[in-house]
Amino acid sequence: MTASLEVSGLAFAYPDGHQALFGVDLRIERGERVALLGPNGAGKTTLVLHLNGVHRAGAGTVRVGGLEVTREHVQEIRRRVGIVFQDPDDQLFMPTVADDVAFGPANFGVTEPELSLRVKEALDAVGVAELADRSPMHLSGGQRRRAALATVLACDPEILVLDEPSTHLDPVARRELADVLLGLDRTMLMVTHDLPYALQLCPRSVVIDGGVVVADAATRDLLADADFLAAHRLELPFGFALD
Amino acid sequence: MAAGHAHPLYRAGDSVVHRLPAHVKIVVAFVFVLAVVATPREAFAVFGLQFLLLVGVWVAARIPPGWLATRALIEAPFVVLAVLLPFFATGPRVEWWGMSLSVDGLLAGWNILIKGTLGVLVSVTLAATTPLRDLVSGLSRLRVPSMVCVIATLMLRYLEVIAAEARRMRLARVSRGHDPRFAWQLGATVRSVGALFLRSYERGERVHLAMLSRGYTGAMPAFTTASASTATWSVALVPAVAAALLAVSGYWVW
Numbered sequence: 001m002t003a004s005l006e007v008s009g010l011a012f013a014y015p016d017g018h019q020a021l022f023g024v025d026l027r028i029e030r031g032e033r034v035a036l037l038g039p040n041g042a043g044k045t046t047l048v049l050h051l052n053g054v055h056r057a058g059a060g061t062v063r064v065g066g067l068e069v070t071r072e073h074v075q076e077i078r079r080r081v082g083i084v085f086q087d088p089d090d091q092l093f094m095p096t097v098a099d100d101v102a103f104g105p106a107n108f109g110v111t112e113p114e115l116s117l118r119v120k121e122a123l124d125a126v127g128v129a130e131l132a133d134r135s136p137m138h139l140s141g142g143q144r145r146r147a148a149l150a151t152v153l154a155c156d157p158e159i160l161v162l163d164e165p166s167t168h169l170d171p172v173a174r175r176e177l178a179d180v181l182l183g184l185d186r187t188m189l190m191v192t193h194d195l196p197y198a199l200q201l202c203p204r205s206v207v208i209d210g211g212v213v214v215a216d217a218a219t220r221d222l223l224a225d226a227d228f229l230a231a232h233r234l235e236l237p238f239g240f241a242l243d
Numbered sequence: 244m245a246a247g248h249a250h251p252l253y254r255a256g257d258s259v260v261h262r263l264p265a266h267v268k269i270v271v272a273f274v275f276v277l278a279v280v281a282t283p284r285e286a287f288a289v290f291g292l293q294f295l296l297l298v299g300v301w302v303a304a305r306i307p308p309g310w311l312a313t314r315a316l317i318e319a320p321f322v323v324l325a326v327l328l329p330f331f332a333t334g335p336r337v338e339w340w341g342m343s344l345s346v347d348g349l350l351a352g353w354n355i356l357i358k359g360t361l362g363v364l365v366s367v368t369l370a371a372t373t374p375l376r377d378l379v380s381g382l383s384r385l386r387v388p389s390m391v392c393v394i395a396t397l398m399l400r401y402l403e404v405i406a407a408e409a410r411r412m413r414l415a416r417v418s419r420g421h422d423p424r425f426a427w428q429l430g431a432t433v434r435s436v437g438a439l440f441l442r443s444y445e446r447g448e449r450v451h452l453a454m455l456s457r458g459y460t461g462a463m464p465a466f467t468t469a470s471a472s473t474a475t476w477s478v479a480l481v482p483a484v485a486a487a488l489l490a491v492s493g494y495w496v497w
Contacts, residue, residue, distance in 0.1 A: 052456050075458055083456045090449040093400050095376035104457035106464030137403045155457060 002066035004030045004159045004187040005051065009060030011211075012046060020046040022211040023060065028159065033188040035198035035219060038208040039233035044191045047208065048161055051189075052081040065158040079108045082157030086164045088144035092136035097128070097147045100136065104155040122154035123147075126180050142173025146180060159187040166194045195223055195236050207232055252314060252370035260304035260372045264471045265381025267479045272369040274483035278490040279361045284354035286493030290361065293489055296482045297364055304372050311367055318363045325359070328352035375399050389463050396463075397450070405443050412439060 005028040013019040020043045028034050038044050049055045050062055053074040062069040064080045085091050094100040101119045110118055123129045126146040136144060145165065152160065165181070166174045178200055181188065192198050198205055198219055205222050207215040209232045215222055222228065224242040229235050236242070255261075260268070275293075282289050301311065332348025373381070379399070383392040412435050416423075423432050451459075471479075 049452075054452060054455060075460070078456055078458050081456075083453075085449065085453050085456075087449065089404050090446065091453045093397060093450055093454065095374075095379070095396065095399060099376065103454075103459075103464065107458030107460065135400075137400070151457065 001030065003027050003063075004032070004065060005189065006063040006066075007047075007050075007060070010047070010050060010057050010062060011059040012050065012055055013058055020211055021050075021058075024208070024211070024213055026206060026213060026216075028187060028189060030158075030187055031185070032204060033190070033202045035202035035205040036189055036191045036208065037193075037195070037198060037205055037222075037234060042208045042232075043211040044208055045163070048083065048163060048189075048191060051159075051161060052078045052083060075108070079104075079155050080158040081161060082152035082155055082159070083161045084149050084152050084163065084165065086167060088136070088141075088148040091148040091151060092144065095135060096133050097123070097136060097139070097150075098132040100147070101132075101151050101154045104151055108155060118154045118156075122150040125153055125184065126150045127176075140173070141168050142170070142176060145169060145173070145177055149177075149180070153184070157186070159189060160184070162188065162190045162192075164192055164194075165190060166192065166197045195234065196240060199223055199242075207234070209233075252367060253374055254306060254310065254371045256305055256372065258304045258372070260300060260368075263372075263475065263479055264384075265373050265377035266384040267381075267471045267476060268369055268373055269378070269381050269385060271479050271483045272365050274480070275365050275486045276362050278483065278486035279358055279365070281487075282358075282490040283493045284350055284357075286496075289489045289493040290357045293361060293486050294364075296485055296489075297361070297368065300368055300482055304368070306368070306371050311364065311371070314367045314371075315360070315363050318359055321359055322356060325352040325355040328355070383463075393463050401443070401446070401450075404446070405439065408442060409435075409439055 005026065007024055007026040010021055010024040011019070012021040024043075024047060026047075036044055036047070046055065050057060050069070051064065053069045053071075056071075057069070064077055067073055067076060067080070069077050092100050094103060098119055101122050102115055105115055105118045119132070120129065123132055126149050128143055128146050128150065131139060131143060131147065136147060139147060149160075149162075149165075162181075165177060169177060174197070178197065181201055188202070190198065190202055202219055205215070205217065205219040206213055207222065214232060215228065220242060223236060226235075275296075279290075279293055282293070301308065328351045329344040329348040330342075332345035332351060334345050334347040336343045336345050337349075338344075370378075376396075376399075379392050379395050382395070383389060416431055416435060421428065421431055423429060
């Protein structure tokens with residue numbers, strides 16, 4: 001079966017010469033939930049922006065559901081890769097939540113009556129159906145985050161990419177988002193510094209540091225290895241310990 | 244339509260006027276304003292009748308006059324010029340309560356005042372009965388270039404975000420003892436305006452990135468908006484056409 005995501009030998013340098021990725025290999029099977037961990041500046045965001053063709057690989061390839069990320073396929077790639085950005089205010093730009101959720105699928109050619117159906121399904125999936133006609137400005141942090149998730153779900157992506165989904169959420173909103181994500185049954189790549197969240201949501205973790213993959217293992221095993229974590233500027237929050 | 248949180252000029256309702264498609268209302272308001280502007284300034288009665296037409300629209304839309312009046316106050320700064328004109332304009336003068344006023348200036352001032360007031364009232368009426376998003380989609384239906392509509396949409400959305408950011412920055416300055424009552428303390432305020440600009444610019448880039456990631460290619464998807472039947476048009480255009488006819492009559496009768 002084709003993998004949801006297949007990254008091989010991916011290297012990239014920014015135009016200013018700063019090399020961010022030095023040959024990244026990563027394979028995610030359909031239905032897997034994988035956490036992408038690593039210290040600040042490790043290359044996580046750079047990698048994410050390669051997945052939907054915002055950055056083009058200097059060397060190596062990225063395939064999403066078997067389709068290679070190239071200029072010709074970029075639109076289909078962007079439909080297949082649903083990125084939920086860190087700040088929902090960057091993602092939610094339309095006057096109402098429903099308009100925003102319709103934006104993606106409409107760009108990908110979905111028309112009425114299916115469009116309304118998609119919007120409704122996506123809002124239902126994240127439990128904010130009652131907010132459809134509200135302005136994103138007047139939603140709570142947790143509602144905004146879920147609305148941002150819905151804007152991506154409506155595109156029916158092959159893989160969901162979440163950039164720091166738990167930042168700025170109160171504990172209840174954080175847990176509610178986890179419930180929603182666990183209920184989605186989709187392939188997921190979650191970039192996070194929130195290690196307990198990674199443990200809760202993702203059975204497998206990939207650690208990037210210095211532009212290469214330094215570990216790819218079961219999340220629980222990784223987080224139990226204090227020496228390994230310390231070597232890559234990662235640590236569990238105060239009071240947490242795994243053995 | 245649920246519009247629990249809308250702009251302060253919008254007054255949620257379910258009247259005939261509220262239910263009209265936005266593009267129809269935009270055209271009607273535009274024609275009405277053109278008619279007001281085209282009315283000769285000496286045709287005092289015509290302005291009165293045009294005002295009565297507006298009153299008719301308010302009754303149909305169930306907007307109380309007090310609500311309109313407070314929002315029409317935005318006109319006040321522009322009225323200053325109209326008030327000054329009778330004193331400073333040249334030409335024949337009349338005595339009024341011991342003041343010498345220019346006839347031409349009086350008429351010019353009246354012209355600005357009445358046309359400005361009617362124009363503002365028409366705009367406030369349009370805004371009061373039409374949610375912002377409908378205004379934008381109405382404009383796009385009227386074939387206003389899509390880039391303009393995108394810019395309007397983004398501006399409406401991010402104005403609030405940027406204002407909130409500015410409030411947080413001010414709060415952070417004030418919390419550190421900044422007290423911008425004195426001229427020499429303005430520097431920090433000016434610098435934070437600069438910082439706000441940079442932040443907004445960066446946000447713009449992030450928003451664009453997020454839009455690209457959802458398949459944005461430079462054109463907004465065409466959301467279907469309600470179309471208007473001939474019957475709707477003909478009813479809705481009544482006040483606008485009446486105002487135009489009144490304007491024309493102003494040249495003949497008065």
